[in-house]
Amino acid sequence: MHKDIDEILIPRAELEARVKALGEQISADYAGRTVTLVGVLKGCVLFMSDLAKCITVDTRMDFMMLSSYSGAHSTGVVRILLDLKESIEDCDVLIVEDIVDSGLTMEYMLQNLKTRRPRSVEICSLLEKPSRRKTTVPVKYSGFTIPDKFVVGYGLDYNGIYRNLPYIGVMKESAIERK
Numbered sequence: 001m002h003k004d005i006d007e008i009l010i011p012r013a014e015l016e017a018r019v020k021a022l023g024e025q026i027s028a029d030y031a032g033r034t035v036t037l038v039g040v041l042k043g044c045v046l047f048m049s050d051l052a053k054c055i056t057v058d059t060r061m062d063f064m065m066l067s068s069y070s071g072a073h074s075t076g077v078v079r080i081l082l083d084l085k086e087s088i089e090d091c092d093v094l095i096v097e098d099i100v101d102s103g104l105t106m107e108y109m110l111q112n113l114k115t116r117r118p119r120s121v122e123i124c125s126l127l128e129k130p131s132r133r134k135t136t137v138p139v140k141y142s143g144f145t146i147p148d149k150f151v152v153g154y155g156l157d158y159n160g161i162y163r164n165l166p167y168i169g170v171m172k173e174s175a176i177e178r179k
């Protein structure tokens, strides 16, 4: 375990099993169609690459990068730093996100993508923190429900670090102060 991690909340094997199950569920739901995965950079990267390998229907991949306007906590005021490369008109879009916390980022994404006239838009999030939810965005595919703790690993960072950890972990308070 990394020296800055206090506790492993979701070990690697559990992530692998859950991602495989999500991939199977998505493959069944989108049978006969092409799914367009829209990853939200950078947090989606590890999750999306593993998930995509578990999807058996035809799959496109595109990415967006968003930035919250102010402070540590999401305000829902979002800036698009990198937009989709392709049109999603008439496509079955599945947004792939690392974590839905307040839900404000996903609410913005949903509204924004819906104006581009896709055939459908759904959300797939590896993690959800329901205790902090401020919106009713429907997360159709949800990996794990976690308590209100700041987690890193498997794509999630703290100050740009820890994304490569192969598990979801809770950081040590002492490490948060130092970094």
Ligand code: 5GP
Pocket (backbone or CB within 6 Å): 043, 074, 076, 098, 099, 100, 101, 102, 103, 104, 105, 106, 149, 150, 151, 152, 156, 157, 158
């Ligand atoms: P929301 O708009 O749902 O409040 O915020 C979602 C974003 O906040 C995520 O994409 C992620 O960047 C960040 N976030 C929320 N909770 C955590 C957490 O526990 N750990 C990390 N690393 N990022 C988080």
